[in-house]
Amino acid sequence: MNRWILQMGFPVVTIDSKTGKISQKHFLLDPDSVVDRPSCVLIQLTCSKHRYKNEDLTQKMFFISIQTATNTNMMLGPDDWLVANIKMKGFYRVNYDLENWERLLSKLSSKHQVQRLTSTNRAQIIDDRPVKTTTKFLDKEREYMPWETTRRNLNYFILMFDRSEVYGPMQVSVQISSSSLIKPADNEGVQYNQVNAISMACSTGTLIIHSPSLISLIPLLLPLSLTYWVIFMLCSSISPNLKSTVYCSAIAAGGVEEWDFAWSMFKKATIASEAEKLMYALSCTKQPWLLNRYLEYCLDPEKIRKQDATFTITYIAANSVGQSLAWDFIRSNWDHIFNDCERPCLFYGDAAEVQVVCSCQKPG
CATH class of the missing domain: 1.25.50.20 (Zincin-like fold)
Structure with missing residues (x-):
């Protein structure tokens, strides 16, 4: 466990489904950052391979402890797709080759196929993939975790682009995605989704009352x-x-x-x-x-x-x-x-990502 305990952060695992190549590296928010220390941990990699119309082909688990490896189980046929880190039980992010990303995103766009990905893995895909490529599928999403992940990721973009020319299209996208969830509900999970949808719509000024069932919410x-x-x-x-x-x-x-x-x-x-x-x-x-x-x-x-x-x-x-x-x-x-202040060591702005760490120099 020393490599997990004594090293900072966590890895991102990249899978190339054409060659079966698996690589790991230290995950950084800024990919251009220079890291002068090696980073390699023991990862329990779980994955599941599927066909478009059939049941699961295989579910595998194996360990990788080096920066680059090759495993033929990761190679896909023309009709296959693969998802790794099943139910997000591993402490690592996942990246795929473009073809597998496109197949995964097609699952999110299909009302019938989307359920073949667990809600946890759908949230993982939204978190690992640029938000602009995943939010357009949210009109078919009803589970809490994917929506909560979207809300957290969108907050940053709403803050960064609120004065740019892309803010208008972003408002439209949020309106379309969230409108189906803004309605009274008894189910607890749906209630939390309603909160997320209303919060996103209010933050972008796009809330539209389009159903008699929403009359009770109008004053609020x-x-x-x-x-x-x-x-x-x-x-x-x-x-x-x-x-x-x-x-x-x-x-x-x-x-x-x-x-x-x-x-x-x-x-x-x-x-x-x-x-x-x-x-x-x-x-x-x-x-x-x-x-x-x-x-x-x-x-x-x-x-x-x-x-x-x-x-x-x-x-x-x-x-x-x-x-x-x-x-x-x-x-x-x-x-x-x-x-x-009693907590000067770290500022976390959920949307602004303001970070001031104790070890930093005084801001200039």
Whole structure:
């Protein structure tokens, strides 16, 4: 286990189904990064080969401990396709040759064939493949894990492209993919999917009420005035699953009155989960001066607790309006953040991918 324990990160396994060649290397978000240390681990590789119309041909498991190997079990015929890391039980990513990727993606586009891939492996494909090639198949997806993976990956693209010419087509894609899931449901898994779909639609401004069954959701999803906001908060009429999305949408659609009201509710909150939802919602405003004020609150432990300051900054960085504001704030107040905050070692912005590590130098 030394190679797993003493080495950083995890590997990406690349399979060439034409030659049977298998290779592993250290997975890096930036493929151009220079790594001056060898990285090779013992991997339990599981795979399943299928034909288009028949049952599973084979399911295999074997180990690889070198950087490059060849296994004839990985070679495919013209009608075969292969998926590795079955049910994602192994701690590694998977990449395939172009032909096998195209066959896997064709499975996602077929309502009948898609069930031959487990929901876990469908989520894996979405996570391992560029998001632009997988989201167009989501209108046929109903399981939670693939949608949750899509939401996490799309957040980054929504943030990066919100001011570019591709944002319009992205809105259309999100609208088409999520519209079939935005409806009341009793099944718990479907309810979580509904939350994801509504959250994605609200974040891109594409929610369309197209069914009588959605009438009950209209007050929660339209831009909320202060009156609505107060009524919903006091009457506790919001589904617990939808609270974060509704709170965030209300703050984003409102102004200083809505923000100040939410701030007062945050300071009065006695339930930790409710306070956390409000702390996040306060970062959703589109008013730069309110975001700057919220950032300044992070320097005052009477307003924002030290243990919450890094979360607050990260939430603001995940807002397209607040991304540059948060980075300027970090650079201007690095000494305070590093020395006084209780969690200065790591910032993770889910969408902005803001990362500041203790070992780094002071930002320039």
